[in-house]
Amino acid sequence: MTAFAVTGGIATASFAADSGTFAKFSTTEGDFTVKLFDKQAPKTVANFVGLAEGTKEWKDPRSGKMVKKPFYNGLKFHRIIDGFMIQGGDPLGNGTGGPGYEFEDEFDPKLRHSKAGILSMANAGRNTNGSQFFITLAPTPHLNDKHSVFGEVVSGMDVIKKLGSTPVGANDKPIKDEIIKSVTIERK
Numbered sequence: 501m502t503a504f505a506v507t508g509g510i511a512t513a514s515f516a517a518d519s520g521t522f523a524k525f526s527t528t529e530g531d532f533t534v535k536l537f538d539k540q541a542p543k544t545v546a547n548f549v550g551l552a553e554g555t556k557e558w559k560d561p562r563s564g565k566m567v568k569k570p571f572y573n574g575l576k577f578h579r580i581i582d583g584f585m586i587q588g589g590d591p592l593g594n595g596t597g598g599p600g601y602e603f604e605d606e607f608d609p610k611l612r613h614s615k616a617g618i619l620s621m622a623n624a625g626r627n628t629n630g631s632q633f634f635i636t637l638a639p640t641p642h643l644n645d646k647h648s649v650f651g652e653v654v655s656g657m658d659v660i661k662k663l664g665s666t667p668v669g670a671n672d673k674p675i676k677d678e679i680i681k682s683v684t685i686e687r688k
Contacts, residue, residue, distance in 0.1 A: 559600025
């Protein structure tokens, strides 16, 4: 079920949180759940789910070998900007790593960076998506049609805010490691 709301003249979509595909994140600060928009961003969600479940092959940047194992478990939130976003999904933990491939952007006019809790792909420019993602801490409309939105936090926003207030040093790197212990996919 999709409901639409108009905020400041901009239509945004709100999706029912009771059915669909969900990603449950367990982190050093607690747990949160994201509803994935598999109908509106099917390629992006399929990539994320495949990496999370370990069914999609990826290139280990340390060994150079192709592997099929859960990708996100044990990775850090390597970049945090309070009031803006938290970023993770880099196997090197420094913002330069990925799964050894890139895929194209996927934009839906109903999926916007309209509030805190939006899950979106981090990239280095057009069609350079891989494994890195971010979750917004505030509305970030300047990212619309530049970063593919593919989910929204439906529970545990307090955990997102706590992660977002982590003290950081140079390059927005957290002083204390904030770890993604696991990402579990659930289909309802």
